[in-house]
Amino acid sequence: MNLRHRKAVATNDGAHRAIDAPADRNGSTLIALSQQVHANPEVGFSATKASGWLSDAHAAGAIEVERAIGGLATAFRATRRGIAPGPTVAVIAAYNALSDLGHACSHNVIATCGIGAGLAIAQSKIDFAGQLEVIGTPAEEGGGGKITHARRGVLDDVEAAIMMYPSSKAMTRRCSLASGRVEVTFHGRAAHAAEIPEQGINALGSVLAMSNGVNARRLHFRSDVRVQGAITHDGDAVNIIPSRATCACSVRDKDRTYQRILVSVLREVAGSAARMTGTTLDWREARGYDNMCPVPPLAPLARHTPWPMGWKTSRMNRTSGWDRQPQGTSHN
Amino acid sequence: MPALRAYQPIAHEGTPKHSNSFRDASTSPRADAVVVLGAKVLAQTAADLLRVPDRFASAVAEHQAMVRAGTVPGRQGWTIATNRHG
Numbered sequence: 001m002n003l004r005h006r007k008a009v010a011t012n013d014g015a016h017r018a019i020d021a022p023a024d025r026n027g028s029t030l031i032a033l034s035q036q037v038h039a040n041p042e043v044g045f046s047a048t049k050a051s052g053w054l055s056d057a058h059a060a061g062a063i064e065v066e067r068a069i070g071g072l073a074t075a076f077r078a079t080r081r082g083i084a085p086g087p088t089v090a091v092i093a094a095y096n097a098l099s100d101l102g103h104a105c106s107h108n109v110i111a112t113c114g115i116g117a118g119l120a121i122a123q124s125k126i127d128f129a130g131q132l133e134v135i136g137t138p139a140e141e142g143g144g145g146k147i148t149h150a151r152r153g154v155l156d157d158v159e160a161a162i163m164m165y166p167s168s169k170a171m172t173r174r175c176s177l178a179s180g181r182v183e184v185t186f187h188g189r190a191a192h193a194a195e196i197p198e199q200g201i202n203a204l205g206s207v208l209a210m211s212n213g214v215n216a217r218r219l220h221f222r223s224d225v226r227v228q229g230a231i232t233h234d235g236d237a238v239n240i241i242p243s244r245a246t247c248a249c250s251v252r253d254k255d256r257t258y259q260r261i262l263v264s265v266l267r268e269v270a271g272s273a274a275r276m277t278g279t280t281l282d283w284r285e286a287r288g289y290d291n292m293c294p295v296p297p298l299a300p301l302a303r304h305t306p307w308p309m310g311w312k313t314s315r316m317n318r319t320s321g322w323d324r325q326p327q328g329t330s331h332n
Numbered sequence: 333m334p335a336l337r338a339y340q341p342i343a344h345e346g347t348p349k350h351s352n353s354f355r356d357a358s359t360s361p362r363a364d365a366v367v368v369l370g371a372k373v374l375a376q377t378a379a380d381l382l383r384v385p386d387r388f389a390s391a392v393a394e395h396q397a398m399v400r401a402g403t404v405p406g407r408q409g410w411t412i413a414t415n416r417h418g
Binding site for chain 1: 333334335336337338339340341342343344345346347349350351352354355357358359363364366367368370371372373374375376377378379380381382383384385388391392394395398403404405
């Protein structure tokens with residue numbers, strides 16, 4: 001933190017104290033909400049219960065809520081306007097769960113931190129220029145609510161964005177990778193697997209060939225690359241040659257340009273796998289999040305905010321290294 | 333745009349996200365404490381940006397420098413997004 005920032009924060013101490021009181025007062029409600037969202041995991045764009053509860057929670061404070069923004073039924077935006085025109089700062093709230101695993105990415109905490117922040121600003125009645133928005137973004141584990149919001153103009157006026165992320169470490173300078181997904185469906189021909197296999201074309205064989213091909217190239221990817229696959233449809237029965245098989249891959253790198261090159265490598269490998277096995281393929285790709293690097297002037301406060309009472313004796317308190325770089329990259 | 337993700341620990345160091353352990357940690361007393369702490373951190377960070385124009389300007393300037401250096405793509409990257417999965 002340079003002198004200029006330290007001075008700026010010091011002048012704002014009164015506002016910080018004004019924020020603490022409503023945040024503490026709302027604590028038990030926010031925690032109950034976090035537990036409720038955790039107990040009711042919903043995946044992707046279908047987080048109707050969570051988005052409803054989180055929107056309803058704003059009724060407690062002087063903050064205006066719009067539901068279903070940007071054409072997404074499970075998105076919302078809460079807005080608190082300041083006393084004069086100025087920049088728009090967004091707090092991002094995610095609330096979707098992972099399929100099978102439930103809330104294993106702690107979006108219940110992310111969401112309730114965001115709601116709590118909006119309520120605290122509104123109820124503290126501090127003066128400011130500009131506006132604060134709490135933006136509810138569904139499908140942050142596939143689909144990408146923030147991406148949809150960006151494409152539909154929801155973020156056009158937002159000039160800075162902040163969010164909390166529960167982790168196993170305290171960090172404010174961690175970057176995240178540029179991401180994208182591809183989905184490949186291979187089409188073969190079904191036939192009885194024992195009586196007349198020579199009439200069949202095995203689409204699952206193409207998926208396996210593609211997997212081997214990607215692994216053959218893997219050593220030659222840059223070291224930050226993450227390519228992870230899943231077979232999302234294989235055969236239907238052991239006595240039928242699979243006529244359709246689908247795999248999906250997540251492709252990430254810190255550099256978007258290189259990430260695009262990797263996608264084209266996967267496209268080549270998929271085509272080769274189809275030629276090897278006699279299938280045809282459908283290729284779909286989705287550009288995911290751009291890489292993110294935090295802006296240092298936003299970090300000092302998050303770094304210096306004191307731990308709650310009782311936390312200091314924890315084994316995990318400050319030993320985990322506040323802001324000591326390098327902190328690696330995140331993989332949502 | 334200038335952005336911050338403030339990570340706070342709710343699980344022992346090294347606990348992987350997207351695991352059963354992290355799911356259980358997400359509803360632990362430590363996670364509950366982070367709900368309140370996080371609300372304060374975000375609200376105070378937002379208050380600094382909205383109340384201290386110098387601070388907002390320096391965040392914007394740092395971000396613009398990162399875009400110029402090619403560290404992050406910047407907002408124009410959005411317009412070429414092709415998200416066929418919606």
